Amino acid sequence: ELLARLVYAFMHGMIFTVGTSLTSHRPNTVVWTSIHHKTSLTGGSHGFPDDGYFANVSESLDALYVPDAESCREMATPILSSLPPPPGVVPAAAAAASSDNANGTKDEEATHIRQYILSNTAIKYDAPDRLDGATPQGTCPSGTMNISIDPRIPCPGFFTSSGGAVDTICIEYAISSGFQKSYHESPGEAYKATTRHAYLPDNIEGRALLVRLMHSWKLGWNLSVGTSLTTGQRSVVVWSDAVPHKSGLSGGLFGLPDPHYISACSSYLDVLGIPDTDACLALAGIRSGH
Template sequence: MSAVGLGVHFTSAPLPQQQPLQQQQQHQQQQPAPFALPPPPPPPPLLPTATLCPVQDCIICMEQLSNPSSYETPPSEEGGQSIAPEAVGKFIKCGHTLHMLCMLAMYNNGTKDGSLQCPSCKTIYGEKTGTQPKGKMEIYSVAQSLPGHPDCGTIQIIYSIPPGLQGPEHPNPGQPFTCRGFPRFCFLPDNDKGRKVLELLKVAWMRRLIFTVGTSSTTGEHDTVVWNGIHHKTEMMSNLSGHGYPDPNYLDNVLSELASQGVTEDCLKPPGSGSSS
């Protein structure tokens, strides 16, 4: 599923201390229920090549590419016997090179989340998905400006996730997880860059990347829903805690955090329109 292309028609928003009213609701992103299906195989981000400099090193094992990979594919592994130890390749976008068997070992030992990340430059190939529990993302418009953004209104995001049981992708499958501090209210300036961040946050939400189940860094509580590395501003009128405004670097920082999860402007392009990469 994708949040790309959904229209946004802002209405007034409730204050953070109030419960959102049904008639005030502007837009919701209802997340699909978590699933336990095995992830699809990674897309083919590598192109085999025979024109490598003999002194180049594999970015995984750091041995020269002229030497065979030391990784041996188990005979039972589907497709593994067709990859020769001396086979090498390079990532399509970034051009970094590696042994094909080293790449296979990296994927098999990773999270198998439908994506592959270059270990050298962190470029993500494929579509990364997370382990965020089922919930709801609501979007509202607020007329009041944020500190540091006097020329526009405010976008308010409300995340709601109920407690439940952990799935097979979580730390303790079958055990309950808690949801402290929900609903969570977050704020963006209603300008061009803020709206771009909003659209990318919709994509991240549908890919289950904004929250995860883990240990709270503030309370130490285990098996609870926590942020997953994409920072949000949860205060509207001050920045005493570092989670509010003004913060002139925030939008650029969160765009970088989204990109590190594989969520970029390319995700907003219609299917088949190509990539700028």
């Protein structure tokens, strides 16, 4: 169980960092983070035996919001999947056969969602000159939301009934160059054209979330113009704080796999007042099959 949580922590960049070694005092070296590890089997502060180790490291993982072992197993690696599950735990492949992540009956019921997505693969947004306040609206610049489903890219952490990874929904936000509006950080300043990419699993939950993201895009919530939190550069296209996206497929804070992302993003959309999937489809003139 602890190994499952440590795998998750490693995939999210929490195990190592670069700094000054506490033992050799050498700068610019790879060092352990606050997540304690046992590096020997001959006792001492860094070795086994240590009766309190499991409890102590579990508390460290809790403090970093690492999910419990059961949730982490949803992203099982070949190492973890080769280990026998603890008593009462259903293996990942067997669980997938009955989960909503599988391409089963529920997936067939959601065919209308997939068809709606495939018929709306390029959605344009024209940013208004000002926000009138009559309808809650974000600060996205003008551009196009391009959507595709790529069967060549397996989406990590999300599985079909046969145990393989589902396909990946690829979102590209193509933003035109322009000048910041009155509601941006620096009105009148220019910003350059750019693209931003995000990913979702091509399963029931991923498609349902995509429908809501398509609606939030139409209301200008998905991007903005301002100062980049990563580069510090001003007057650039940035992700909106209001709608989190996953921009990679190799883990980390902003990438998949993340078993909590779909529910977390859905909660953000709820706060914005974005309708649920069925309501979004109804607004688009599509009758839900649920």
